[in-house]
Amino acid sequence: MVMSLECTTSSPAETEALAARLAGALRAGDVVGVSGELGAGKTTFVRGAARALGVEGPVSSPTFTIGHRYEAPVPVAHLDLYRIAGLDPEEWADLEPYFDGTVAFVEWPEHGGDWLPAARAHVTLTHVDESHRQVSIDSDDDLGL
Amino acid sequence: MILGIETSCDETAAALITHDGEIVSNVVASQADLHAKYGGVVPEVASRRHLDLMVPVLEEALVAEPEAIAVTSRPGLIGALLVGVSAAKALAWARRLPLIPVNHLHGHVASLYLRPLDLQPPFTCLLASGGHTMLLDVRDRSGYTVLGTTLDDAAGEAFDKGARLLGLGYPGGREIDALARQGDPSAYDFPIARVPGLDFSFSGLKTALLYTVRELSASELEARRADLAASYQRAIVRALVERLETAGGDRIAVVGGVAANSELRAALPEAALAPLDLCTDNAAMIASAGRYADPVPYPDYLSLDARATA
Numbered sequence: 001m002v003m004s005l006e007c008t009t010s011s012p013a014e015t016e017a018l019a020a021r022l023a024g025a026l027r028a029g030d031v032v033g034v035s036g037e038l039g040a041g042k043t044t045f046v047r048g049a050a051r052a053l054g055v056e057g058p059v060s061s062p063t064f065t066i067g068h069r070y071e072a073p074v075p076v077a078h079l080d081l082y083r084i085a086g087l088d089p090e091e092w093a094d095l096e097p098y099f100d101g102t103v104a105f106v107e108w109p110e111h112g113g114d115w116l117p118a119a120r121a122h123v124t125l126t127h128v129d130e131s132h133r134q135v136s137i138d139s140d141d142d143l144g145l
Numbered sequence: 146m147i148l149g150i151e152t153s154c155d156e157t158a159a160a161l162i163t164h165d166g167e168i169v170s171n172v173v174a175s176q177a178d179l180h181a182k183y184g185g186v187v188p189e190v191a192s193r194r195h196l197d198l199m200v201p202v203l204e205e206a207l208v209a210e211p212e213a214i215a216v217t218s219r220p221g222l223i224g225a226l227l228v229g230v231s232a233a234k235a236l237a238w239a240r241r242l243p244l245i246p247v248n249h250l251h252g253h254v255a256s257l258y259l260r261p262l263d264l265q266p267p268f269t270c271l272l273a274s275g276g277h278t279m280l281l282d283v284r285d286r287s288g289y290t291v292l293g294t295t296l297d298d299a300a301g302e303a304f305d306k307g308a309r310l311l312g313l314g315y316p317g318g319r320e321i322d323a324l325a326r327q328g329d330p331s332a333y334d335f336p337i338a339r340v341p342g343l344d345f346s347f348s349g350l351k352t353a354l355l356y357t358v359r360e361l362s363a364s365e366l367e368a369r370r371a372d373l374a375a376s377y378q379r380a381i382v383r384a385l386v387e388r389l390e391t392a393g394g395d396r397i398a399v400v401g402g403v404a405a406n407s408e409l410r411a412a413l414p415e416a417a418l419a420p421l422d423l424c425t426d427n428a429a430m431i432a433s434a435g436r437y438a439d440p441v442p443y444p445d446y447l448s449l450d451a452r453a454t455a
Contacts, residue, residue: 038306039352043297058344061298063306064275065154066222069453090193094224097453130356 005137005145008128015041015125016048018135022121023052025143026103028074031117033109036125041133043078045123046105050076053103062107067098077104081111089115148211148236149432150203152229153221153249154276157198158428159206164436166260171422171429172206174198192224199232206428211242215435218246219452226451234446243440246449247431250277251288253400255434256423258286264417269394271385273403274425275301278385280343280392286437292392293343300381300403303347307377310351310358311370321374322406328375333357335380343392350380382408389413400424 009015026032026049034042047059054072062068062080070076077098084091092115098104099117109116121139128134137145146169151158161169216233218226230246237244253272257264270281270289278299281289298306301318308317313324335353338346354377358366366373386409389397398417403409405424423430441449 038310039348039355043348047297058294058296060295061302061348063302064299065220067453071454094192094222097223127355130352 001138001140002142003137003139003145007135009133009135010131012041012044015044015133015135016051018137019045019048019123020052021145022123022137022143023049023103025145026053026074026120028101028103029099030120031099031104031106033119033122034105034107034125035109035123037127040125040127041135042107042125045125045135046078046107049103049105050078067095069098069102075102077102079104079106081106081108084111087112087115091115146209146211147245147432147435148207148214149247149428149430149435150214150216150229150233151249151252151426151428151431152195152199152225153217153219154225154426156426157195157202157228158426158431159202160428160432161206161209161211162259162429162432166258166263166433166436168259168429170206170208171427172202173425173427174202175425192222192228195225195228199228203232203236211240213243213245213435213440215245215247215432215438217249217252217431218449219248220455221249221451221453223451223453230449230451234449237446238444241443243442244446244449245435245438245440246446247434247438248455249426249431250279250455251438252430252434253419254281254283254289254398255286255437256400256419256427256430257398257417258433258436259420259423259429262417262420264398267394268396268398268417269389269392270398270400271389271404272401273300273385273399274401275299275305277401278345278347278403280345280388282392282394283398288437293345293388295345295347296340297346297348298351300345300347300385301401303351303381304378304403304406306351307354307374310354311373311377312366313374318403318406321378322408324371325375325378325408328371328373330375330379332369332372333376335376337380337384337387343388345384345388347381347384350377350384378406378408382406382412385409386412389416402426
């Protein structure tokens, strides 16, 4: 682990701002795992990063739809693998288009098993209290954050 | 006769309707049983399951010869959509029929155009399901204008995640609806997000429930579960009804899975409500929308593609 950033945010806006910093270090083809309990702020974090990458309009939860793809200078994909118990080759074929030329944020990346492309960064959000979240960003690269 | 085909999410569906909106057949193979078994997690959520079910579902639905084939081409999981689109292309090609690509969301609205309801625009429509929550201005049957949409979680998703926090089963909406009848809806004061314009937000409500549940011991949660369900449902229904009232309009309609919620239905006695069996995903609504969308003549549709976005 080359880089590990830990901080506490006190509002959704601060979580989005932190995500925007990470977004500045990302490029097409990157995969970012996003972990955290229900309500920890996973979609909020992805929204902040997507905004910084130029996505306009609502960035909503993909829990039911599994994948959202947003057009931007570098397209952004937002996936939630919660409803997929474990990827196999056929399910990977369904998801592969979301990783093609995008910066892809993946919630519940552990459900992706060995099929998911290696993540460039991993974000973990933890509840502190109703407004505060602890956010850690880990990467094998020096992302310059 | 129009054949409708729907594979955009969890349901594999085919239906036959007449040009004036009479349902002739309506077959839905749902993965709801699988969902229940795995607590909301489906082992084969995607295209393979649709592939297994597509032909048997079509065989059951095709009780007469169609003159056109309508299929959901967007939005949804690409692999899932492609199973329906490919089946539709093959059937249309073999029979030299026109193909009508349909937007799934237009399909939900068009569930109101089937008989006996046969609703005539204009109306303001709330579309609320697991994947979508939108307020639509419907001026004619060929489309709609989006007035507002959820900024985070969909209303159906809020029900489902709330059910998970309360330790209830799947589908969460139905479980909360049933338990709420035994609870006091004013026991807890859950927040209704005030976001600008006609958009919706449900993630703060979900977090409020999470923190309320966290402070209860296991036995307290057991004792208060019905009150929590009732109060939580009240907050979701209030948020939806408030937005409908703000949007105004002489006539209100509600479609999508959340339209099956009993408190929402009771809160909107004047509204046109999608029939219960047409609230969740089905192909009759896709065939219905197909009557008001642009057909692609044979054989120009072979290059038609599925799209992830609306």
